[in-house]
Amino acid sequence: MNGGPVSREPARIGPILFSSTEDDMTTALDLRLVPAAAAAWAVSLLGLRAGWTASAWCGVVALAVGALALLRKRRTRAVRGVLVVCGVTAAMAAVVTVRVRHVAEHPVRSAAEQGLPALLRVEIDDDPTPLRSPGYGERPAGSDRVSVLVGLRQVEITDRTGRTTDLGGQGERVLLLAPSDWGGLLPGQEATARGELAPATRGDLVVAVLRVRGPPNEVTAAPWWQTSAGALREGLRNASRTLDPEPAGLVPALVVGDTTALPERVVGEFRAAGLTHLLAVSGANLAIVCGAVLLVCRLLRLGPRTCGVLAGLAVTGFVVLARPEPSVLRAAVMAGVALLALAVGRPRSALPALAGSVLVLLLVDTGLAAAPGFALSVLATAALVVIAPWWADALSRRGVPSGFAEALAVPAAAHLVTAPLVVALSGKVSLVAVVANLLAAPAVPPVTILGVLAAVVAPAHLAAAEVLLSVAGPPATWLVQVGRWAAAVPGAEFAWPSGVFGGLALAVVALAVLVALRFPRARVLLAVVLVGVVLAVVPTSVLRPGWPVSGxxxxxxxxxxxxxxxxxxxxxxxxxxxxxxxxxxxxxxxxxxxxxxxxxxxxxxxxxxxxxxxxxxxxxxxxxxxxxxxxxxxxxxxxxxxxxxxxxxxxxxxxxxxxxxxxxxxxxxxxxxxxxxxxxxxxxxxxxxxxxxxxxxxxxxxxxxxxxxxxxxxxxxxxxxxxxxxxxxxxxxxxxxxxxxxxxxxxxxxxxxxxxxxxxxxxxxxxxxxxxxxxxxxxxxxxxxxxxxxxxxxxxxxxxxxxxxxxxxxxxxxx
Incomplete structure (x- = not known):
């Protein structure tokens, strides 16, 4: 939901936009891969939610439609497009069907439904995440329980009669709910876990949940790159302590998604202000780092292939450092496509790169189709590619300075497109998110770049890293204050129905507003309706007459x-x-x-x-x-x-x-x-x-x-x-x-x-x-x-x- 300002230069990398000039608008709206990516996403989500039979039937229907298209004598552009969509849909349906059926019929899932005890040999797939214990509202920092996503290597299950069965393991995903002793493990390490199995409810190809008893046993060493990344993250945390507590917790969260030292007050204020996306590593972080590398390459007058290689190394290093979150993976694949095009001298538009990244990622990890973070990231980037340049040009033509127009269009477009999904998840609509993101945008790049440099420098020279972060301190403090001011605005957010219905309802409202803005008379009517809503809502929802009551x-x-x-x-x-x-x-x-x-x-x-x-x-x-x-x-x-x-x-x-x-x-x-x-x-x-x-x-x-x-x-x-x-x-x-x-x-x-x-x-x-x-x-x-x-x-x-x-x-x- 955040991004850099729109540039007038033609070649951009990652989620940063392409040119917004009239000549480049056609390139920016190259839609050839979009229907195929949307179809692949839809069939993946259907298979995860409705089961493998639903995705299998989708594949059959896609093949039938494709066969009918092949019978046509004239291969027009529309027919070729249908063939591509049907082919991608059938291929993805086959992949999803096989994976979902494998999980549904896995013997570990049957054991989980019975709550049987098990001994698992697992490989850590992601950083352990502190839990919120049901009923007691556990804190993100210092929790006594963590959740850990792991891949199975070996499974021993004990049935009700006491007989033990060895089921092997092929990397199937299991979610561990474990004591805090598991919190220090790194991705790539292997360990043995003992506990009771329980059914999985996530709908993202997780076979089962294991409620772990005791610490990890027989722990192996982490791969060298994960150990190095862990040392860099720890160095960033240590160097950040030179700042005041709130900026010190925000810098690691903004740079590498490490929220362990972030005060809960800041988390709550960022949530109300619509700035929560800053606390999780997104494609914008990667774009900032990649853009900085390309800027240095340009200053050194390096050739396009050298620029592409160096930027690719920066992308790879940042993904390892920040961990492969859905939005980072999406941005990394998209940046890889664009960098490859740059290296061979054929720059592509951002929208096909985004669609291609969706296809690749869903093929590699189908479970991403149900990940809210992945959906938010893709939608926000699509808004920056399609809507923001159009809005920026429209504002510029009406006399708004180009820099301000671009800075306003980016957060507004991202917020508009992602709002229905945010509402579906939270049941809240933020009224201050656009302004808060506009105020926060200038501070994000310096904090990100200086934070990455500090993370790299800290293991070798902590004092130098502290100097870098002392420079990042003022913009980090500014971000904290923006969140605080925005959250304190009366009526900063209001309730809206959550779930699919609420999200669709808000999407319809947003679409109607966009259509209305194209017609002068409708704009006047919209302004009158908006004033009426404000007059009706503010006195009851914001001003709250009579509160607090006297006495x-x-x-x-x-x-x-x-x-x-x-x-x-x-x-x-x-x-x-x-x-x-x-x-x-x-x-x-x-x-x-x-x-x-x-x-x-x-x-x-x-x-x-x-x-x-x-x-x-x-x-x-x-x-x-x-x-x-x-x-x-x-x-x-x-x-x-x-x-x-x-x-x-x-x-x-x-x-x-x-x-x-x-x-x-x-x-x-x-x-x-x-x-x-x-x-x-x-x-x-x-x-x-x-x-x-x-x-x-x-x-x-x-x-x-x-x-x-x-x-x-x-x-x-x-x-x-x-x-x-x-x-x-x-x-x-x-x-x-x-x-x-x-x-x-x-x-x-x-x-x-x-x-x-x-x-x-x-x-x-x-x-x-x-x-x-x-x-x-x-x-x-x-x-x-x-x-x-x-x-x-x-x-x-x-x-x-x-x-x-x-x-x-x-x-x-x-x-």
Whole structure:
């Protein structure tokens, strides 16, 4: 979704555009390979999603249509085109059918459906990726679990009778869900893994999933080129530490896709700003590197063949360094085609090179047909080749300076074409992405080039690499600020139906807008409609009249599947925050809307990441007194990250335990639990229940009455409070564990709330909240409010009873 500005020079490399002059527009729109590439992609995707019989029938139909075309006596251009498309479709259908059937009928898949234990000898295919543990919102950095895509070399399966069967292996793909011990392996290494098989659900030729027990065994050495690439990546990480934490994490992410040191706040802001593509290596990175090499070659007056060879070496080296991600592979193959043409003195247009790269990559790895990253990369490059030159010329003819016209056309075209797929995946439409990409574009090339140079230099001379990155520091900081400013814009993104229907609906709208722009009267009508939409949407979606409501005392923030509660003191702009949600953006937005600038205490009820993930954004830019933890500091990765986040913000950590009291004007906090403070890490501390039952349970005394804040305490923790005879009565209850079934009816009866707040994510996979819990609260006379339905929920100070207001429906009066 990003790319360099359109040039007026005829020969370009990789995803960079060809000339946009009138004479070259015909070359840029050479469509001869496009139908064949589209057909190959469609049959591949059909085979992956619908099975090998569907792709086989596609091949039969293609052969039949091709045979009918061969019977025609006149071989017109259209007939020849049909023959080419039918031939490519039939060939790809045969390849897809064989591969999908092989996976579908593989004996490992049958064993996975039975959940049998297995011992696998595997070869690592890709870098291990930190996992997000279901229910606990695991952090990308410091996770205790990783996923690893591997190729099978040997398989031993043990059936229910204890008999072991040796199935061999031919490189079939398996996904490992493994402990963090696997995180340091490099592609090309072999290892032995033991665990239980499970069915694969990815639809990309993965035979099965293995839930690994224990560290890798019998590990071989990595190939020298992967070891070298690993050393270069490590050198880049080390050299980046000379920068401030946020730019230091961004540089490796932008240059080689390494996000291990990237703060979650930056990730959330880039997502809202439409800049997420900068955090994954794309074809634009390769184009920048390749373009820099060609520029040096031109300055040295080298011949075209020498330029092609040197640029080809740069492409190969960068792919190894950045790892073969779908977009990098697509750009590398496309650049290879263009470089070959350059070397033999026959430059080609970019569109046939893109179509050819799609054909080659799908032939080599059919699973790419279902990869969102691959689709986004191809669509963005096609937009830069087809639409951006046209728009840039149109703007130039209307008096817009050519450089500005090209800089505006590139992100606008890429965003327009990729928006339907982004919406289908996320259900969000960004309104600031074009402007954010326009502002970010000038900073990307210097950071990329200096980062690559620093990665190459760092293993030999770390100080020299640090000097290079000190020069890259200001543009990297600019990128962070652009993401922050864009994400802070009210209404920066709005919801849209996700899935295939949502994507197709947005594509129809975008196409209608493009057609309308060609007709003057339609443009006027479109402008009137746009103004009407803005007038209708802004007051309700952006300005939110009446929010925050006057006299709010407690607000349950809508942070998705997680918890974040704000409890006001009597001083304006000052409040205590209990838990911070799963990611930075949501809780930061909630605090901004409430005008909270001073936080005497941030309480983390327990250390699952759906409660601590937004801590960095709460601490940033606000006056914070301390961060309070309960007695259990597990999982270890979360405790370590909380300590590091607090240390960076220079905020002290304090401990809370049962019986502690804290008081501020208008607010009093009592710590009621946990009753039985755990000693040391509980068994399987990362899995859920032991950590949940160690949640801090707080009772806040406010002008609106007593508020019971329960974290994720489950059955054992609730039972301990009841057995000890703890007074749990409260007018407002933050329902434990997102309203899950692990809530005792006796616990709810002891609280006797007038208002029950359930913090829960819309459409979550866990079935939260439980209908049994909601019905029990409703039957007892409580008013049940949910963040997934009501958005931010406020409890107000009222003379009679307990009043509430909902930001999700600003028309709803306080009740």
């Amino acid at each position: 709010w005392v407690v607000v349950a923030c809508d942070v998705g599947q997680g918890d974040a509660v704000v409890v006001a003191t009597a001083e304006p702009g000052r409040a205590v925050v209990v838990d911070t949600g799963p990611e930075p953006g949501a809780v930061d937005g909630c605090l901004r809307r409430l005008g909270v600038r001073r936080i005497p205490l941030v309480v983390l009820s327990h250390l699952h990441a759906d409660h601590v993930g937004g801590l960095s954004s709460v601490l940033d830019g606000r006056e914070v007194g301390a961060v309070a933890l309960g007695p259990l500091h597990h999982p270890e990765w979360a405790a370590r990250e909380v300590r590091q986040t607090a240390a960076r913000a220079q905020v002290p950590l304090v401990g809370l335990g049962m019986g502690d009291h804290l008081e501020w004007p208008g607010l009093r906090l009592e710590v009621l639990g946990p009753r039985d403070a755990p000693v040391g890490p509980p068994p399987n501390a990362d899995a859920g229940t032991p950590v949940n039952d160690a949640s801090l349970v707080l009772r806040a005394t406010t002008p609106a009455g007593r508020v019971l804040l329960t974290g994720d305490v489950e059955l054992a923790g609730q039972s301990a409070l009841l057995t000890a005879g703890t007074d749990l009565t409260a007018e407002v209850l933050k329902v434990p564990h997102h309203g899950s079934r692990s809530t005792l009816p006796a616990f709810l009866a002891a609280v006797r709330p007038h208002v029950a707040l359930i913090s829960v994510g819309a459409g979550n996979r866990y079935g939260h909240p439980s209908r049994l819990v909601v019905d029990a609260l409703t039957d007892a006379g409580a008013r049940v409010l949910r963040t997934d339905h009501d958005g931010d929920i406020a409890v107000l100070s009222a003379e009679q009873g307990t009043a509430t207001a909902r930001r999700g429906d600003p028309r709803a009066p306080p009740r």
